[in-house]
Amino acid sequence: MKTKRQMVKIDEAKCDGCGNCVTGCHEGALQVIDGKARLISDLLCDGLGACIGECPRGAITIETREAVPYDEVKVMEGMVQHGPNTIKAHLKHLRDHAQKAFLKQAFDYLKKHKIPNPLEEEMTKKKEHEPCGCPGGRTMDFREPCACDDGAGEDAPAAQSQLRQWPVQLHLASPMAPYFQKADLVVAADCTAFAYGNFHNDFIKGKAIVIACPKLDDGQEIYVEKLQALIEDAKVNTLTVxxxxVPCCNGLLAMVKQAAAAAKRKVPVKHVVVGIQGGIKNEDWV
Structure with a gap:
């Protein structure tokens, strides 16, 4: 099965640089640079097209392409054509989203082609910089242990969050995010965390997670493609669904099975069923 993915395409002739699309892109993958909207990172573009409705000129469309492994060298070849400001924005985006391996490849590309590195001075001085885009969709990796007080005082929280990443919604998640790499991945239906009281400790602790609703979510073919990419490209270690x-939840397991069957590498898949009153109804490997 050849995997397809949706990507935004910008018609520069129509774009007037108004910037409306930037606020519509929750991943921060769009920026206005030198008077034109630029896709500075297709790595984290979710292809949902929220930016389209924000464009008054009709300069943004969605096109379906055959998915190929992300190639930072090819991306840099495109970025350099748009000038130093676009290069800088792309490098900052990689750094904001902790894509260290791709950032190094980008630096190597600039060095090889004797192109000035616009981040070199900032990197040398180790300056902090402000992230771009809406924080609601920005990839965040907080896997470091939390320095929380473990005391059991009156004001201590009942349970500590075990979430180590953001975002968690499958449409917004990028398979290339660092916290997915070789992780034990939980694929959870939206309602499960509300029904099962100890969800964080029993399912999220030490793992990466994505959530989805097989009954209400649109674009579920994209879910299958992303799950396949998580298996093949992120090389997740295990999948726990x-x-x-309720019967409408079975579709999530079906999507995972479809992705696992299509993937070139195999991973063990466990299925856990949560009861509507909070208990575990069934748990086995599939």
Whole structure:
């Protein structure tokens, strides 16, 4: 099965640089540079097209392409054509989203082609810089242990969050995010975390997670493609599918099975069924 993915395409002739699309892109993958909207990172473009409705000129469309492994060298070849400001924005985006390996490849490309590195001075001085885009969709990796007080005082929280990443919604998640690499991945139906009281400790602790609703979410073919990419490209170690006992939840397991069957590498898949009253109804490897 050849995997397809949706990507935004910008018609520079129509673009007037108004910037409306930038606020519509929750991933921060769009910026206005030198008077034109630029896709500075297709790595994290979710292809949902929220930016299209924000464009008054009709300069943005969605096109479906055959998915190929991300190639930073090819991306840099495109970025350099748009000048130093676009190069700088792309490098900052990689750094903001902790894509260290791709950032190094980009630096190597600039060095090889004797192109000035616009981040060199900032990197030398180790300056902090402000992230771009809406924080609601920005990839965040906080896997370091939290320096929280473990005391059991009156004001201590009942349970500590075990979430180590953001975002968690599968449409917004990028398979290339660093916290997915060789991780034990939980694929959970939206309702499970509300039904199962100890969800964080029993399912999220030490793992990466994505959530989806097989009944209400649109674009579920994209879910299958992303799950396949998580298996093949992120090389996740295991998959644990957590669903509710209600029949409409079965679609999530079906999507995971479809992705696993299509993937070139194989991973063990566990299915956990949560009851509507909070207990575990069933748990086995599939």
């Amino acid at each position: 957590v669903t509710m006992e």
